[in-house]
Amino acid sequence: MGVAAARRLRLAADLAATGSRGVRRVSRWGEDWLLPEWPAPANVRACVTTRRGGVSRAPFDSFNLGDHVGDEPAALSWNRQHLQDVLGCQPVWLEQVHSSVAVQAAPGNRATADASWSETPGLACAVLTADCLPVLFCDRAATRVAAAHAGWRGLAGGVLEATLEALAVPAGEVLAWLGPAIGPAVFEIGPEVREAFLAQHPAAAAAFVPSANAGRFVADLYQLARIRLAAVGVHAVYGGGLCTFSDARFYSYRRASRTGRFASLIWLAP
Numbered sequence: 001m002g003v004a005a006a007r008r009l010r011l012a013a014d015l016a017a018t019g020s021r022g023v024r025r026v027s028r029w030g031e032d033w034l035l036p037e038w039p040a041p042a043n044v045r046a047c048v049t050t051r052r053g054g055v056s057r058a059p060f061d062s063f064n065l066g067d068h069v070g071d072e073p074a075a076l077s078w079n080r081q082h083l084q085d086v087l088g089c090q091p092v093w094l095e096q097v098h099s100s101v102a103v104q105a106a107p108g109n110r111a112t113a114d115a116s117w118s119e120t121p122g123l124a125c126a127v128l129t130a131d132c133l134p135v136l137f138c139d140r141a142a143t144r145v146a147a148a149h150a151g152w153r154g155l156a157g158g159v160l161e162a163t164l165e166a167l168a169v170p171a172g173e174v175l176a177w178l179g180p181a182i183g184p185a186v187f188e189i190g191p192e193v194r195e196a197f198l199a200q201h202p203a204a205a206a207a208f209v210p211s212a213n214a215g216r217f218v219a220d221l222y223q224l225a226r227i228r229l230a231a232v233g234v235h236a237v238y239g240g241g242l243c244t245f246s247d248a249r250f251y252s253y254r255r256a257s258r259t260g261r262f263a264s265l266i267w268l269a270p
Contacts, residue, residue: 023048023239031063031086032249036177038238041142043121043269047087048134048179049262050249054079056260064251064260066128067093071260089267091126092116096149100157102166114154115163117146124267130251131187131244133221134179134264135160139169145266150225152189156196160228171233179264180250183243184209184220187254191215203227 026033031053036046054063056075063079064071084090092105095112102115105125116125117137125147127134132151138144148154148163164174188211197204207223210216222240229237244250251259 023242034180034242036136036179036239038175038177039236040138040175040177041140043142044138044145044266045087045089045124045269046136046177046264046266048264049083051251051260051262052249054082059256059258060260063262065263066130066261069260070258083263087124087265088270089122089124089265091124091263091265092118093126093128094149096128098149098151098153098157100154100159100162102146102148102159102163104166114150114159115146115148115166117144117163117167118267119144121268122270124265126263126265128261128263129179129181129244130253130259130261131182133181133225135163135225136177136179136264136266137163137167138175138266139167139173140175141173142268144169145268147264147266150221152193152219152221152224155221155224155228156193156200160225161232164232164234172235174234175236176229176234176238178222178225178237178239180242180244180247180262181221182245182252182254183241184218184222186243186245187219187221188213188216189219191217193217193219197224201227201231 022037024035032050034048055078056062056064060071096114099114101113103111103113105116105118127147127149135148137146146163146167194208207220208217211218244252
């Protein structure tokens, strides 16, 4: 058995053994993988990468998966192939533009969108982030999965709602998991951002606190996501709380504007 195959089998066992809350870190072979712990069906697989495990050089060191940040093409290619080899799935990458467009994941089709869904075993929905909020979805019957890239523009523009519409599953049957994003203690925004959310959901006021800078606020992306999901009937929401800015395991655009991207993926086991 080859090294990649052995790693894939070992990580597959970890993926299948996740529990019902939080996130679990798998650290081996000089790599870190984060596995959501939520009550997803047994054949739903999900994983979040970190900075460790690839071959990219600074400032993209070392497991950059973003192809738009200026990393060396050979390093990016190795990293993406390694991801696929270890996880044993086929990620479908998107051309992310902070939109509210959700598409069906299709191999070889690099759609301009910020969310995708899949009903094909082994075909992974994947989003790249470095402070924006990745949100993973599945249904309780394990027939469909989805992933959304939700920065504040995407959240305000309705990317989560668009993802749920594309998923075409009753809201009460949907589970959602919130991945690592910039935390509420450091995500400072202007008043126009706050107003954009309050105009749609007055309850969003609870997600904003005045910052130390007059006229500005700090925003809680996790709370904003939960408010919007609850408004459309999705209450089984898990995860949240991992701050990309303060946790050096993650790439963070606000911490260093020239940086890489980590991936959040979800798929149905073959």
